[in-house]
Amino acid sequence: MFIKYNDGWIEVITGPMFAGKTAEIIKRAESLIYANKNFLVFKPNADTRWEKEFISSRNGKKIESITIENIEDSLKYINKKTKAVIFDEIQFFDGNVIDTLQKIAFDRIRVIVAGLDMDFLMRPFKPMPEILSISEFVTKLTAICFKCGKAASFSKRIQGSKSKTIEIGDNSYEARCRKCFKI
Template structure:
């Protein structure tokens, strides 16, 4: 496949819009649940995509419940708010298990900033889906060191649908999938915006990490063989 065809294919995949699968009803088949995961770096549009899907469900007169970690109060204490100011009312919770009670009568469950919850989120989402609910989870797939973040990798493994969205690298303009921390903190959880993080591609992320360490990291044997 030529470079031009490959680029065109990548553009089509990047611009593709998630379409909800067919849902059963009382006259057809019993309602079946599933899990969707929307993941990516900071400023990639994860929350915006979550809100879009939840609003579509509301238009279809489905009962929707949205949850977020109680610690995330960056934009609003209760609302889920995207970086471009789209918002939807949510319920802040401390533990994923709270959703089992609060979402017992709904059709669709939304979870934002899922990386901040503990591993029990996986079992809770699984139980909800097993009881016929559509579960939509949004969160960072990697932390500021480029490592899998919280329960996200396991959720991505058990989900029926995984959508990885991308930002634009602030350094070179390429597709960005890493969250580079510019704030002087080594805490794994640091709530922040453009004053604390930049979206970067792999190359610019690695360059930034080398700059922090003050030295150039050697290539692995595999990487050296590819050069």
């Protein structure tokens, strides 16, 4: 049976590092371009991995983005033509993430959110647990375990400080399966 959805919902792309979350966002953004839908892409200021005005996947594709610190600043860019709003690296935004996502979705705009579900100690990474609860659709991606080559759902820190929750920079982390996480 084909069920049609009303406009305005929240869809989530989550999983560990190296799972292709940004590539999945870019794929969805490309569909919006083909469908001629107006959309906005936001990334947090803390994400200093790539050029400022783009989100880039590891396979080299990129989409224009707007860098903001506080998620509520995204509301200033949304207008009547906006059909979708995309947030990458949601765990690094300041402000009230849940209320802002809800507001946008209730305004009948499609919200696409990507981010980590756990930190490097396998702890749920706020605000992703709450976002998963309030969203209509969830895609949980896996990476390839750096140790055994099987599906990996966890990000393990292999170097760096123990005080920060997550560090920017891919060299400090590996994707690991549950079995290899403990090694």
